[in-house]
Amino acid sequence: MGTAPQEDSNPQVPVLDALGPSGAYRTHNRQQILDVTGAPLAEMSLAPALFVNRTMKALRGAAPLPAPERAAALARAGELFRTATLGGFSPQEYEQAVTRVSGLPVNVVRTATRTCAERVGQSYRSVLFARPDGAVSDWRDPLARTGQALWTRRGEVLAVHVPGNHPGTHGFWPEALALGYRVAVRPSAREPFTAHRLVLALREAGFGDGQVALLPSGHEAADAILRGADLAYGGDEIIRQYADDPGVLSLRPGRSKILLTAGTDWREHLDMIVDSVVRHGGTGCVNATAVLLEGDPAPLAGAVAERLAALPSLPPSDEKACLPVQSAKSARALETYVLERARGTRAWLGGTGFVDELGDGSAVLRAAVHQLDAADAPQLGAEMPFPCVWIAPWTRADGIAPLRDTLVLTAVTEDEALIDALVAEPTISNLHIGSHATHWHRPGLPHDGHLGEFLMRSKTLVRV
Amino acid sequence: MARAELSPLDLPHDAEPDPDELVRAAMRWHFTPATGSPFWLRRAASLEFDPLTDVKGYDDLTLFPNVANELRDVPAADLVPRGYGEHPDIVGVFESGGTTGAPKRVVCPRDWLDKLVDWSNANLDVHGFPRGADWLGITPSGPHIVGEIFRRSAVTHGRYGFQVDLDPRWVKRLIAEGRGAQANAYAEHVVDQAAHILRTQPIGVMTVTPPLLERIAQREDLVELVNEKVRAIRWGGTQMDADTEQLYRTDIFPDTVLYGHYGSTMILGIAGQRHGTPLGEPCVFDTFSPYITFQVVDPHSGAPVAYGRRGQVVMHHVSKALLLPNNLERDTAIRVAAPDGRIGDSAAGIAPVERFEDEAVIEGVY
Numbered sequence: 001m002g003t004a005p006q007e008d009s010n011p012q013v014p015v016l017d018a019l020g021p022s023g024a025y026r027t028h029n030r031q032q033i034l035d036v037t038g039a040p041l042a043e044m045s046l047a048p049a050l051f052v053n054r055t056m057k058a059l060r061g062a063a064p065l066p067a068p069e070r071a072a073a074l075a076r077a078g079e080l081f082r083t084a085t086l087g088g089f090s091p092q093e094y095e096q097a098v099t100r101v102s103g104l105p106v107n108v109v110r111t112a113t114r115t116c117a118e119r120v121g122q123s124y125r126s127v128l129f130a131r132p133d134g135a136v137s138d139w140r141d142p143l144a145r146t147g148q149a150l151w152t153r154r155g156e157v158l159a160v161h162v163p164g165n166h167p168g169t170h171g172f173w174p175e176a177l178a179l180g181y182r183v184a185v186r187p188s189a190r191e192p193f194t195a196h197r198l199v200l201a202l203r204e205a206g207f208g209d210g211q212v213a214l215l216p217s218g219h220e221a222a223d224a225i226l227r228g229a230d231l232a233y234g235g236d237e238i239i240r241q242y243a244d245d246p247g248v249l250s251l252r253p254g255r256s257k258i259l260l261t262a263g264t265d266w267r268e269h270l271d272m273i274v275d276s277v278v279r280h281g282g283t284g285c286v287n288a289t290a291v292l293l294e295g296d297p298a299p300l301a302g303a304v305a306e307r308l309a310a311l312p313s314l315p316p317s318d319e320k321a322c323l324p325v326q327s328a329k330s331a332r333a334l335e336t337y338v339l340e341r342a343r344g345t346r347a348w349l350g351g352t353g354f355v356d357e358l359g360d361g362s363a364v365l366r367a368a369v370h371q372l373d374a375a376d377a378p379q380l381g382a383e384m385p386f387p388c389v390w391i392a393p394w395t396r397a398d399g400i401a402p403l404r405d406t407l408v409l410t411a412v413t414e415d416e417a418l419i420d421a422l423v424a425e426p427t428i429s430n431l432h433i434g435s436h437a438t439h440w441h442r443p444g445l446p447h448d449g450h451l452g453e454f455l456m457r458s459k460t461l462v463r464v
Numbered sequence: 465m466a467r468a469e470l471s472p473l474d475l476p477h478d479a480e481p482d483p484d485e486l487v488r489a490a491m492r493w494h495f496t497p498a499t500g501s502p503f504w505l506r507r508a509a510s511l512e513f514d515p516l517t518d519v520k521g522y523d524d525l526t527l528f529p530n531v532a533n534e535l536r537d538v539p540a541a542d543l544v545p546r547g548y549g550e551h552p553d554i555v556g557v558f559e560s561g562g563t564t565g566a567p568k569r570v571v572c573p574r575d576w577l578d579k580l581v582d583w584s585n586a587n588l589d590v591h592g593f594p595r596g597a598d599w600l601g602i603t604p605s606g607p608h609i610v611g612e613i614f615r616r617s618a619v620t621h622g623r624y625g626f627q628v629d630l631d632p633r634w635v636k637r638l639i640a641e642g643r644g645a646q647a648n649a650y651a652e653h654v655v656d657q658a659a660h661i662l663r664t665q666p667i668g669v670m671t672v673t674p675p676l677l678e679r680i681a682q683r684e685d686l687v688e689l690v691n692e693k694v695r696a697i698r699w700g701g702t703q704m705d706a707d708t709e710q711l712y713r714t715d716i717f718p719d720t721v722l723y724g725h726y727g728s729t730m731i732l733g734i735a736g737q738r739h740g741t742p743l744g745e746p747c748v749f750d751t752f753s754p755y756i757t758f759q760v761v762d763p764h765s766g767a768p769v770a771y772g773r774r775g776q777v778v779m780h781h782v783s784k785a786l787l788l789p790n791n792l793e794r795d796t797a798i799r800v801a802a803p804d805g806r807i808g809d810s811a812a813g814i815a816p817v818e819r820f821e822d823e824a825v826i827e828g829v830y
Contacts, residue, residue, distance in 0.1 A: 027707040028744050048708040050678050050716075057682070 078121025155230025
C-alpha cells in the first residue's frame, strides 16, 4: 500500500504514537499512512531500535498482573475497544479510518470491531480451552499437594508482528496477556489503527505501560522487537524471515477450501460457497480460495460467477459496499499477477481483468472465478486478497493430497472414511463438516491451533 | 617552487583560502610534471580538457570524471605527488570500506593529516570536548583512515588513546551470508573489550560507531560507567537518526556531549556535526571547506537539488595531498546551506541510496 518514509511532516493529519514504557512516544521519523485513493490520513511514529530495545527490557522487568486483574482488564478492554474514544478516535472515526486505508467495506470493518471486542473480552476464558485437562494454572492449587501438572509460560515477553490484511486478526494475541505475558506489538504499516486502538484500550483497562507496548517500526527496529522477545507470533516480513525458528509462530496463508463429494447437490450449498468466498470482502485467510467438486465443476463455476458478478463496485465507505478496494496501482499489479497465474485455466469471471477503477486513485477488486482442469492444478492454493476462487474437479483417486495445507476445510460429505482421513491430516487446521461456511468461528475454538499451545507448557509440581 | 610557502595549498587550517585560488593552485600542483602524481599526470592525457587552463575555479571541478573506481588497482606510490620529494612523509595508505567491490586506496601525507586534525580539534573545542582526556576508540584501527584520525586526535587533543579493534568488512560479510549470530557474537566481543578499558582507565572521551553505542546502551553497568566517566562521545562510521540521538541526549547519556562525524576514507577526512543542532533535528555535517566539499545533487541530472531536498552526495577533495573531485558517494542527504563564507553544501539526514522497490505481489493474505 501507499506508505513511504517522509521528511516533511504534515500538520493536518493525526499522528499515531508509539506506546512505550512511559506512555506515548512521538518520533521525528514518521511513516505516512495513505488511504486507498493516495490521500494522507495519518502519520505513524517509527520507533528507533534504541527505543525498542529499552522497551523490551522494561517489559521483561515488569511483573505480570495477578490473574484476576488480567481477567477483569481484558473484559474491560473489549468493551472499551468497542465503545470508547481512544487516542482521539471515536469508534466510528476508527472504523472510518480502517475502511479508508484498508479498502475493506465499512460493514466488514464494523463486524470486525464487534468480533475483535468479543474475542478480547473473552480471552481470559478462551485461552483456558488450550490448557490440558490434567494441568492447573496456579501452584497454590490444592491438587499440587499430591503432584500435579502446572501450566506455565514458555517465556515472559511475546513479540506480536500483526498482519494488516484484516482487523479481525487482532482478536487472538490478547490471549497472551491473559496468560501473564508482557506483549510488544508491531502494527502493520498498512493498517495501524486497530493495533493502536487495542493497545490503548488494554492500557486504559488496567494493563500498565509496562505490560503491553506498541512499537511501530522500520525493518531494523522491528527485528529488534523479535530479538528482544522470548517468543514471537504474527505474519509480517520479519516473522517470515524467522519462520523456521521454534520460538516463532508464523501465520501462514489460509488456502481455505470447500469439498463437495458425489451425492451432495451443490445447488443446495451455493449460498454457503459464495458466502465463504466473499464474506469479509474476501480478504481473510478463512475465505475460500478453492472449491473442489466430485463431478463436473462447470455448472458450479458458472453459478458462482453469476452470483459474484452481480456485486456492485462501490467505494469502501458506502454502506452497500461488499468488495475490497485498493489503490489503483496495487490493484493493477495484482491484476497482472493473477492473469498470469490463471493462464491455462477456464475463466468464468474476471478472465480479462477484474479491476474497476473508481476514478479517485482507488479501484475495486471485483471477484474472479476460474475453473481448473484437475485437482492437482498449481493454482489451487493461490490465495489472493480479494474474492478469487479456483474451482476444480475432484475424484476419489485424487484423495486428500489436493486438500492439504488448508486452514479451514469445509467438507460437504457423508463419507465417514473420508472424514476420518481429513481429521487425521495434520496440515488441515480446521474441519467444517456439512454446510458451514469456511469463515465460521466461535470464541474459544482454535484458529490455527490454540495460541496457548505455543505459549505454554506443562511442568510437574509436587509439594509437601 | 620558490614561492611555495605562499601557496593556498600550504596555509594553516584556519586560513580560509579563496576556493577558486585553491583550485587553481591545486591544478598547477597536480598537473605540473615536477609536482604532480604519476597517476594524475598519466590520466591528464585522457581528459577532454586541460586542467591547467580550463579549470579556473571551484565550479569547474565538475569537468573532471569520477576516477574513484580507478583507485582500486593503481599502485599506491603513483598517487603521491612528486612535489613531496624523494622521501615523502607518509602517514599511511588507507582503504575504503569495500562495500561496492574491491577497496579503493588513497595515500595520506603527514602535512594533510596535521592540518585536518588541527581543524577537527578546533571543532571538538567548540563542542565542549575536555582537553587532556584519555580517549577510548571503538573503531577500525586500519586500513580505514578513521583509526589514524582517532590516534592523532587522542594524542593531540587528549592524552592517551586506548583502542579496541573492529573489522567492519567481516561483519558485513557475516550479515550478507546470513550468519547473524556470529556477527552478534563478534559485536559483543568488541563491547566486552571496550568494557574492560572503561572499567580500568579514566576514559573521558569515547569514539564509537552508532551500532556499538547502541549495544553499550543496552548494558546498564556500561551506561553507568559512561555517565560516570565519559564527558564526550564522538560517533561516526554509520548514521544515527535524530530520534536515537535525542534519546541519548535526554534519557541515556544526558550529561555527555554527543558529536557526530560523517566521513569517508576517499576524502581523507571527515565532516563534523554543526554545533547547536536542536533536539530532534537531523544533525548537519559541515565540511573542512574548501579542501573537502560536498554537493548534494540529483543523481540523474547531476544538478544540485534545492535546499531542504534530498539528493545524492558528491564529494570533492582538493589539497596538496590529493585531488579527488566528483566522487559520487552511495549516500543520500538533505542539502543544507554551508556556513557563511564556505563553499559547497552541508549535508543532513544521511541515508544509504534507496534500493528500487518494485510493487511485488506476495501470495497469501498475510
